[in-house]
Amino acid sequence: MNRLPSSTPRQLTATLALLFSLAPPTGALADAGHDHGGAPPAAAANGPQRLADGSVFLPKPSQRQLAVRTVVTTLAALPRSIELDGRVVSDPQSGGKVQALVAGRIESGPRGLPEPGQAVRKGEVLAWVQPAAAPLERAAQAAQLAELRAAGTLAEKRLARLRELADTVPRKEIEALESEVAAARERAGAIGTGLSGRDALVAPASGVIASSSVVAGQVVDARELVFEIVDPARLRIEALAYDPALISDIGGASLAVGGTQVPLQFVGAARALRDQALPLAFRAQGAALSTLAVGQPVRLQVHSRSTHETIAVPRAALMRNAANETIVWVKTAPERFAPRTVTTAPLDGLRVALTSGVAPGERVVIDGATLINQIR
Missing domain, CATH: 2.40.420.20 (conserved putative lor/sdh protein from methanococcus maripaludis s2 fold)
Structure with missing residues (x-):
């Protein structure tokens, strides 16, 4: 019986590999336009x-x-x-707006000047306005205050003498002089507050500061918007x-x-x-x-x-x-x-x-x- 040469198995393997590479794939695709609306191309x-x-x-x-x-x-x-x-x-x-009632210089409040976004409570003092007045106006107020204090001092001395003579002086004169002394004190106090007092900028509602347009020391006019609260x-x-x-x-x-x-x-x-x-x-x-x-x-x-x-x-x-x-x-x-x-x-x-x-x-x-x- 004839035998195959020793190189024959390697030749058969190469031949089979070539045949498989040339054979069409089992999942051959249809031409374009012939997929009948089915699934997309397998590739x-x-x-x-x-x-x-x-x-x-x-x-x-x-x-x-x-x-x-x-x-x-x-x-x-x-x-x-x-x-x-x-x-x-x-x-x-x-919400609300905070405006200055008088012209003056802005001063920080108890917690400093509020920042935008800061929460505030109704009635809280946000800042102060130091009223600005002309030198002559302040001098006139100071002179009026001195006159009122002097008149009040004289009225108090007269009242003290009349009280010592209460048995011989009508009661109505003593009461009139007491009213005059009280009025002088109140007028002097009001003018003194106007000279040294500050106008408080108070929060009209609880909320947060939406806008702040001032810094410490800034001079503002009356009715100028200082803070807005929402x-x-x-x-x-x-x-x-x-x-x-x-x-x-x-x-x-x-x-x-x-x-x-x-x-x-x-x-x-x-x-x-x-x-x-x-x-x-x-x-x-x-x-x-x-x-x-x-x-x-x-x-x-x-x-x-x-x-x-x-x-x-x-x-x-x-x-x-x-x-x-x-x-x-x-x-x-x-x-x-x-x-x-x-x-x-x-x-x-x-x-x-x-x-x-x-x-x-x-x-x-x-x-x-x-x-x-x-x-x-």
Whole structure:
């Protein structure tokens, strides 16, 4: 029997390896356009990618890494809302302004000059104002004070002599002289206080210092604003309404502060135009207001009394596509997300109403939509 040469096994191994390398793979892919809408190409199945129809393939592990969350849309009766520009103002019932009554020099209070953001109590002395007077005026007051003291001293001596002669002097003369002595003392005391006294700047309400415009030794005029005090948990929002019909249909309002929705209570509307609009006042309360500053511009949502059937989604679900259109991402399959062009209406600051583009029962991405929108 013939035997194969010793080199034959190595030649067979090389031949088999060549045949396997030339054989087509078992998972051969269909040509482009012939995948019949199935799963994405196997070569890219392990990572996120944007498909030809604009949708995004996102595997489950990637969804967990991106913290993608969805919500099932439902129809609900929600109030119609309109968005208005407003600004934060101080509540006159819980804040106040500290102004100088007289012109003079600022002196530090018992705890020093208050700093912005410092908490103060109602009735607390914040600073002193040393009244400023012209030299001639102060000299005239000093001369008047000396005359009053001298007259008071003479009146006291006369009163002492009359009291020694109380048996022979009518009682009414002694009482008249006693009144004259008391009046002289009070007038001298008042003028002396005016010469050496200071005007106290007292906090009209409890709260925090919103603004401080003075330093120690600064000279201020009468009625000049020195400190402003606000209660950070009680503020007012002032908005301008250009449609007078809106006032009669206000059912409420809300303001988004960070991730918190703050309900607003409608106080009233002014009857005098400002910049061709009617000012509206809303009262706000809550710890979330501590991040707002007096004068800060805000956008609030005013709710009407009428309602309409609509779909509400968080504002974070709204994205922009390449055409600058507003879109949301809808989960159409376990690992596929499709963009939907939508139209929206304001709702409450944290949520918006979808008026078209999404049907009830669909799953809209509310967390991770920004990252999905960036997949290419």
